[in-house]
Amino acid sequence: MTTRATTRLETAAVRAVLAFVRLLPEPLVPLCGAAIGMLAWAVDGRHRRVALANVAAALPDLTPRQQRAIVRLSFRHFGRLLFELLKFGTLPIARVMARSEFEGAEHVEAAYAAGRGVLFVTGHFGFWEINALAHGERFQPIGLLARALDNPELNRLLEEIRQRTGNFVIYRQGTIRRVMRALQQGQGVAVLIDQHVQDRDAVRVDFLARPANATPAVAALALRTGAAVIPVFSRPAGGGRYRMIYEPPVPAPPADDPDAIREYTQRCTQVLETWVRRYPGMWLWMHRRWRT
Numbered sequence: 630m631t632t633r634a635t636t637r638l639e640t641a642a643v644r645a646v647l648a649f650v651r652l653l654p655e656p657l658v659p660l661c662g663a664a665i666g667m668l669a670w671a672v673d674g675r676h677r678r679v680a681l682a683n684v685a686a687a688l689p690d691l692t693p694r695q696q697r698a699i700v701r702l703s704f705r706h707f708g709r710l711l712f713e714l715l716k717f718g719t720l721p722i723a724r725v726m727a728r729s730e731f732e733g734a735e736h737v738e739a740a741y742a743a744g745r746g747v748l749f750v751t752g753h754f755g756f757w758e759i760n761a762l763a764h765g766e767r768f769q770p771i772g773l774l775a776r777a778l779d780n781p782e783l784n785r786l787l788e789e790i791r792q793r794t795g796n797f798v799i800y801r802q803g804t805i806r807r808v809m810r811a812l813q814q815g816q817g818v819a820v821l822i823d824q825h826v827q828d829r830d831a832v833r834v835d836f837l838a839r840p841a842n843a844t845p846a847v848a849a850l851a852l853r854t855g856a857a858v859i860p861v862f863s864r865p866a867g868g869g870r871y872r873m874i875y876e877p878p879v880p881a882p883p884a885d886d887p888d889a890i891r892e893y894t895q896r897c898t899q900v901l902e903t904w905v906r907r908y909p910g911m912w913l914w915m916h917r918r919w920r921t
Contacts, residue, residue, distance in 0.1 A: 650715045776801060
């Protein structure tokens, strides 16, 4: 099948799912999403094997049965996330906000008030896409650091959803310049810090008891601009609601620390690891996080 044919097939499939989700009553959306996730668990052997290997290496004290249970939960969760994000893309923003509650908002408000911009760090954990939507409405629009999807039509669809509350997407070209400009204007920028980075651009940190390449950009920007670095996570709050949790800013290492960038990156990574260990079924184990 040609690349163009594959792109058309992917687009048609996603638009069909979107049309289906649009008609679904809200209480059925997470259930259908979880079912799709379990279907993926059954048929997607490649990502299932990657996830099982990651869990086995990161959580060796668990039994194989417990490790498989975590991977199944992860597939269920990301099926649900997909369906809920598509549904939220069709709902009035007031409905999205009615289902969102915020913890630690005082940390966000204080960081914005300082006027040096804010770096919000998180990972492929929980409901980060929905968190970004709600954040733009509750506080102020933020920049979302992202990689464009290979399928341009699907990328436009995702971009439309992401920007519904005024957020703006920052792609790789010209990333640092655009992030610097946003911080200098006192804006916030959200960064996923659990993605593999090529060796020449990376710092090495410990993540889930294994060495991993991580981006030094968050630490370098924070040290250069004085922007606060605030970890943010989201999880179900019951009754179809979401709790958006903003932690206190990650303390910067001493200015004279010769290893300040790696140390700052490690501190941010440690916060994410705490959440992954607490709720392992809500992290993207299917991602090849450890490649070196």
